[in-house]
Amino acid sequence: MSHVAHRATTRHHVRQPGQATPLRRVPAKWVRGGTNRSTVHVVPHRGLSCNRTSGERPQPERPRPRGRPYDQREKESMSTEDRNVSTEDDASTPTRDGRELSRHEVRQVRSEQLKRALALTGLSTIWPGIGLLRTRRKWLGVVLALGAAVTAIVLGFVLFSGGVLAGAAKFATKRGLISLLVLVAIGALVWISGILLTAKETSGRRWTSKMRWALRGFTTLMVLIVAVPAVQAVRYVTVTRSAFDKIFTDRYEGRGGPARGPGTGSDPWKSVPRVNMLLLGSDAGTDRYKQRTDSMMVVSIDTKTGDTTLISIPRNLQKVPFPKNNPMHALFPKGYDCPERGGAGAECMMNGVWIEADNNKDKFPADEANPGLDTTREVIGEIVGLHIDYTAVIDMSGFQQLVDAMGGVYITVPGPPPGIPIGGKVVNGYVVPGSITGYIAPGYQKLNGRNALWYARSRVAGTDDDRMRRQRCMVNALVSQTDPFKMVTKFTGIMEAAGQNIRLDVPQDELPAFAELVDRMKSGNSRTVNVTDSVKHYNPDFAKIRSMVKTAINTPHDPKAPKAGATASTSSPTSSSSPTTSSPTTEPSSKSTSVKPVTDTAEHC
Template structure:
């Protein structure tokens, strides 16, 4: 019989009889079947309101509520999908990473979950039988509670993701000091945020100082200069042992070192190297800098590197190298071509030129490196000279840019955010993230070139005019659609022959020749 029939109850002589509207009395079997059908209908409609908000209400007296909920949910999903997939998923996701975007997501997840759950509860109430047995009522209640959890738990996880992101971003994004050198050239609003900025220069600094002690030492320095139209990128590694580096005229240390950072009284300039600039400003001469300058070491390092390469540095990102290991692990590893005969793990070069303390080797060949091996791939010094090490670092940047997978990152989102919050600082504005995501998408289709600074000048007596000339020639190279794309990986054999060998020297090497072309395609060496 139909569950839409409206049975009535009459009590005669202490017995209970159930009848339909036309007065026909139902048998006990028919009553049990009718109530069973009512329960199935209630469970089905409650389940439908769980699959999509309000759908289950379309078969109840509250059908217009169901229509309103279902249409509101559809409109919300369509708007979110359009924002997410228009212009690429990475760019779309970055739209929600802005301050307003994160607040909007928080509101959507919280209010959306509450309204969705309300639809489930209303559906359950509207479909509940008035004369069900206690067992049927508890079955319906338990199912309804389960359906509420099906919605509430993912919503709570989404809220947690937003909260973790906001917490990490509060640590990551810092203000740039614009007291010297002017403000950064940033994107604008509109369909093409980089329309008025033909080139943007980003400084990547690696520190081995440990968490919250970035001021102690810069372990690696690299400028990424990006053509915003073509996506062509030029990597310029700055040797950590460069001497006589120039301070800009408006930097307080220019008066201390008018002829460059050079101190022969400390042993032929042995202490006055590029990687000592941060400490020189941050610790030794902080009193020379304005009181409102939060990090003279970072600012001076950025300004000096800008002088070396002849480019204004727009943005700076600092990553603790130990934290780099956590990030790579959180991302699920990175694929690299390791050159023959492999790369030593650990070890150091003694004053007598002997290599001691090597604890293992990264085997040669194309393979997936976890965070620990990726760190040693990027940092190992006993595998060759600092020049070889910088080449490997450029290869690592090349691989990380190309292997970024938004879907995989979403599954490891919390770990990535927590690692980033603890180990990365950058002065990019958070609200500019969508524009930078779009720029990364362009970089994937552009050429990736390397300026070989170390192979072009002597570390102890650099020709800075020559470095600037090489950088200028690299930036003026036209886009080559046939050039290897970022992340293009040569075969293992070709990589072994073209990449610098990872031998274990008996003395630390110094590159003073021009055996490598001043400007090369980065992918060819990776």
Template structure:
């Protein structure tokens, strides 16, 4: 029996060490060197794939188990990624359950990988190795563990940051009238259109109250990706509020100034969010944010569109977001009838409507160029040269440019900074688990027509004709898809720049900045 155990022990050692140690000292050194090279080589193989090096040791079955687990994980991820398309599948991993799965894969996979390296190193160490050789072998194994642990730790950190950020950004939908997408590869098959309100918040350090700097409705055809952008002027008055809104009792004839109100924003769209906040007591305790609800209802009354979702972006956050993305290419054109050679940066108007001397701090020169966050912010909000109408036009152009230039691979490279900005400055009242549906929709928008509707009338903004506005918006929505019209994907050329400089050759297909037609292709007005 003892003889069998001895033979069995020799057989087990033979699996890890291919020959019995020779008797001569020289041969023993050569044999040991061979063992060390083999141990290092097999340990290195387990760095390439978990447990790969174990296939040539007595723990071959353990190595097969590790590789089998890896194969199952990779096949499962491939099924998730490619079921319903790569965009839809990738977004599946960003849902609540998807991020938990990724977190488990990162942590569990990392531990499995490290276990494979350590187990290979322990299995291949020779019984007769001197202490120094054992130490060097262990040091090599530890170094290989660091090679694997570093990227695994970074991946785990990124998943954790994403999970935390999305938990803050996506507030969940309490809007009972929202068009909620379904599941599967075509989540919008039963929903012909979805309307999203983009709210640019102007609640800066010098602002006492929350107010919008921009209000844009993006009405998207879920089949074609065609998008209609409707900018609601900040100075529009008499916005109708539905009977379902608690403020309707105070403003039965639309949002107007109440007796005794002296605030410059009273009765105008720029003051409607704060009106909701100031009357929280009129709303049910479990209601959504009263400012959000009232703004959404007012915009719906102005445009005639049921608002499904609202995305709120702080303006300073917009600047940081563009910087985090690496900038945005824009074909800058002077506003019509402007005395400025480009778009003014800064600027204040006095009570007579004249520019306060010294308030303009710079100018964005004309031409197709790459704007940083600060320039992009002022391109979108500057109004001293020509007023709100041209500013709203430029805001629609900025949306068109951003949609066309978002590059997922570049976004991954700037992932951490983008997530940090988003967590602090963006709020969206949609469910995180609907991300695959919205990713699919955003991808369709790149190939769809993008049209702008100008509902502003400086003469009648104080008391507009809402029936006419509704008809105008509906006409834009009813316009059939034009495969020859500019799309966000075709309207800009961020690759046109031959170098990393901030300027680039002028893009093709430019046209005048304004159009007599209140409905126009967004790219043509940019």
């Protein structure tokens, strides 16, 4: 048949058996090398292969693959032993060494590919970028793995170089919390990106739908393993920032000057030989200014040895002196005494100083936000003869929440059976019947928040001195039993309880130095100044109190003395989650045992 093109009489040309491929006319300028415009070149129809000799049906031409050949991408996701398997697009069945694989062999090859993808994705979950080292993105895997290693080494050095508590406190500053938040967020995103990229690079191109969904499900699980702790860490940082915004308050420095704060360098306390902190237990919320101080204690710390001197101030101490630069000195030049109000100083006791100053707030500077707190601090400084550097106010009801959040506290409950009363109300020197709701049994045991609170504040069956001794023992126990690893598990509860019930005028950026100081306190001696046994509360000898304090803080460090938190009991502890309600067989002693002016705290704990 002639090779000259002809027109079909119908819209679609129907090729008869043995007939040549239909041709069409095109201008010469469309053909490379065409010179004569009148020349007509005959070319096959687009997309059809022209076979003039045989009667075979024309086959459509396959488009040329773009980018890397398909078989190259497939082979990069294979293990080395499987790379001799052919995966060419034009092959209906994969081949190996020129031989077509059976269905069983194909399934086996793809199963090995899936196992490899799961293994590498899991490795990228264990450590960022490790799984990418066996893919074409190996250099990215090297960068991620080395970056994670350097970050971990730096964080480990910061955290453990000066102790866990001091290291953690470095991230508790304002800048540290923001840096930690950014580090956790970016680190989690990079880690998760490495997991997703590993899964993408190791997935097969000819996998079945079940294999693809298996890898997707596994990858999702691996992402959650990284994402959930990261979200929890971000939550911890957010809760901490919120609590610290409430806890840390500004200190009024209009009278008495600033606190002797730590410096910089390897030893921040090098130029500060001693730090004095006042602990106030309030019987009202920390956001209420008109309150009575239920307990008052000065903690004087030797920054070199960690030796701690505890000085409890009796709540019923009378005629306490106001500093001359305090506006209250003009009202009470001879001390806080007011017999005209009811005789015998019925209202003018140490625990009423806060309210007295608040009632005369107009006599204080306008920029002084809390004259009651400031005056209480200054009066106690006059009593003990020490400059009070920092003050912590703790709501006593919040103390219960704090101990519960810490998981309880181990302590030795003193006294004969039935123990320390819970509740109780005294009227005219007698206990109101039915007001005692239970007892804390004697012995070494673990107290929950409620029992720890009544251990520290109950005074129904004893004296104020007995009560103050127990408070010193409680402070001693809490300091010694601070475990950073246990606190992490109860971190949120501790922070929320602290934010609601504690106010502290320590600058937040000084927390790392104070954490280091707490570590030193654990290895130091703990001494107690027994004020109540040495002076009369209605006519106290303040010069004698100052002399006792001076003797205590000048006592040399004794490496053989019991450390902070040591107790006289060696028996195994019992748990005290509920009080004993048995009736007492004997009346608890109301007299305090005579003790020396300065003793080791552990002797009474």
